[in-house]
Amino acid sequence: IVMTQSPDSLALSLGERATINCKSSQSVLSRSNNKNYLAWYQQKPGQPPKVLISWASTRESGVPDRFSGSGSGTDFTLTISSLQTEDVAVYYCQQNYDTVYTFGQGTKLEIK
Amino acid sequence: QLVESGGGLVQPGGSLRLSCAASGFTFSDHYMDWVRQAPGKGLEWVGRIRLKANSYTTDYAASVKGRFTVSRDDSKNSLYLQMNSLKTDDTAVYYCARIATPKGGGQYDPWGQGTLVTVSS
Numbered sequence: 001i002v003m004t005q006s007p008d009s010l011a012l013s014l015g016e017r018a019t020i021n022c023k024s025s026q027s028v029l030s031r032s033n034n035k036n037y038l039a040w041y042q043q044k045p046g047q048p049p050k051v052l053i054s055w056a057s058t059r060e061s062g063v064p065d066r067f068s069g070s071g072s073g074t075d076f077t078l079t080i081s082s083l084q085t086e087d088v089a090v091y092y093c094q095q096n097y098d099t100v101y102t103f104g105q106g107t108k109l110e111i112k
Numbered sequence: 113q114l115v116e117s118g119g120g121l122v123q124p125g126g127s128l129r130l131s132c133a134a135s136g137f138t139f140s141d142h143y144m145d146w147v148r149q150a151p152g153k154g155l156e157w158v159g160r161i162r163l164k165a166n167s168y169t170t171d172y173a174a175s176v177k178g179r180f181t182v183s184r185d186d187s188k189n190s191l192y193l194q195m196n197s198l199k200t201d202d203t204a205v206y207y208c209a210r211i212a213t214p215k216g217g218g219q220y221d222p223w224g225q226g227t228l229v230t231v232s233s
Contacts, residue, residue, distance in 0.1 A: 039219035048207055048223035092155055096217050099171050103155040
């Protein structure tokens with residue numbers, strides 16, 4: 001399954017809304033449990049990735065509520081409602097539906 | 113918590129064994145993966161090992177199949193990656209990662225801090 005993110009990079013002002021899109025080449029929605037096998041990760045320089053969102057829209061414990069995930073099937077979105085300095089990072093979507101987990105190419109988020 | 117070790121500089125064609133020490137959870141209940149990240153690049157899944165109940169079955173990315181072997185020792189809460197016939201393209205930070213849902217799939221949580229493998233003459 002090929003994951004394609006857009007845009008590749010994004011530069012916004014503090015307080016602005018950030019929207020990152022992720023499209024999968026086939027559906028990652030399981031008909032057996034109605035769950036989307038889609039996660040979002042944040043990676044800051046020199047650090048491992050950190051999971052923000054699982055099952056397309058479930059915010060992980062400790063993740064600020066300005067982060068939200070939406071979408072189903074093949075089209076997904078990560079939204080940061082009000083950009084903060086500490087949100088500067090590269091964001092990756094990942095499908096964990098297939099045996100071979102695949103990631104999007106990443107979206108680099110910067111402050112303008 | 114996951115802590116990798118064993119990275120370093122190796123010549124093309126050489127071998128290296130990475131280790132990942134787990135703590136703070138029931139290691140034997142979770143599928144474990146290796147993921148790598150070449151310098152300045154994105155994330156690439158490398159391989160997976162399942163549970164004793166699944167006969168410790170493994171899967172590999174096409175790019176490493178036949179050269180890399182994932183294993184685990186549940187008695188030592190440890191995961192391993194044996195890398196043989198290394199190529200310059202294998203240069204990357206290697207992360208171990210826990211598949212969060214016990215006995216099943218889903219997202220990675222946590223990840224180790226990573227260990228750098230450099231393949232160069």
